[in-house]
Amino acid sequence: MRMAQIWMHHLGYRWKKSPRGQYVDGHKRDDVREYRDTVYLPKIAEADGCRRVWNRDGKEDEESRARRNPNEPVVVDHYHDETHFTANDRRDLRWVHDDEKPVPRAKTEGATLMVADFVSADCGWLCSPDGSLSARVLFKAGIARDGWFDNNDIIRQVTLAMDILDEFYPHERHRFIFDNATTHRKRSDDALSARNMSKKPTQAGKATWGVWRTKTGPDGKPIYGPNGKVVKEKIRMADARFSNGEPQSLYFPEGHPRAGVFKGMAQILIERGFNEQLINGLRTECKGFKCPPSSQWDPEHPCCCRRLLYNEPDFVSVPSILEMHCQARGYEVIFLPKFHCELNPIEQCWGRAKRYYRELPPSSKEADLERNALESLDSVPLESIRR
Known part of the structure; x- marks a missing residue:
């Protein structure tokens, strides 16, 4: 065994964790490449010449400003995403003095706070000019907490975002860019789908074919039967x-x-x-x-x-609930290609905020966690976002 280990070292091998790079699963799938090349990239390119272009100092580039069509409204793309801050997330690599002794630390990550927000190069985090209104949502995910962030929460958040844009930025053309998650692509319960359809008409004496959905009460919450299970109802497509x-x-x-x-x-x-x-x-x-x-x-x-x-x-082109909701108010929704999180610039904002967060005092209480998370998000300078 020892001789084998010596030879492995001699041949350039080391016993360590496998090197990790960027996630690439699915990038080359035919459907992903087709969507990226025929849908996403053309939608992004169609706004060329209508966007503001920023230089390294965070100022608008004068040459591109002169080339921009003055008869067309400025296009602003707002990128959306969610991230999590955890109470015990601290830096593992730092300068440690020789005299520093080990101290007890928490075994788990502790309480978690989810943040959902929009960001753009034009105004940074989406909010009113004075910062009194913000599209940011804080969510305590979990069964015993706020539940789970679902499509209804996304609709409420994007409605707030559109209200802010209508009131404070009405002279620009705004587009929302979401990742390709099922939460965002959810279709209405009666949306068209050939899946499970029969070839022939429903036979006489049998209940006609339809779509099953969760039955909800006046408050919009699911109704549960005596057996504790969610009640389903059939509706027409x-x-x-x-x-x-x-x-x-x-x-x-x-x-x-x-x-x-x-x-x-x-x-x-x-x-x-x-x-x-x-x-x-x-x-x-x-x-x-x-x-x-x-x-x-x-x-x-x-x-x-x-x-x-x-x-x-x-x-094929059945719109999602999110798309229909935004289109009804004149806003366009664009979905990122699957597995292409690197195309979303908000990821760099999350990284910058979390680096700042890990240098703050520990978030021993949920109030501390929320305060530290907000301080970290607000620490991201607009100049860095524009770079």
């Missing part, structure tokens, strides 16, 4: 859209012999102009919904009904 934009109901209309019954995928596709003989000869779906790859996909010779409907434009 929302209308689809023909290529000309007109609505297409997924259920037979009033006056039809089977009014209110789900039509089935075959009928839905036939109404869209697909050959009836072709559709009737297709299987419902490939086994396990594992269809041939996109490179082998031929719409003229589809493999199954579900894949054919799945690729229809209105089924």
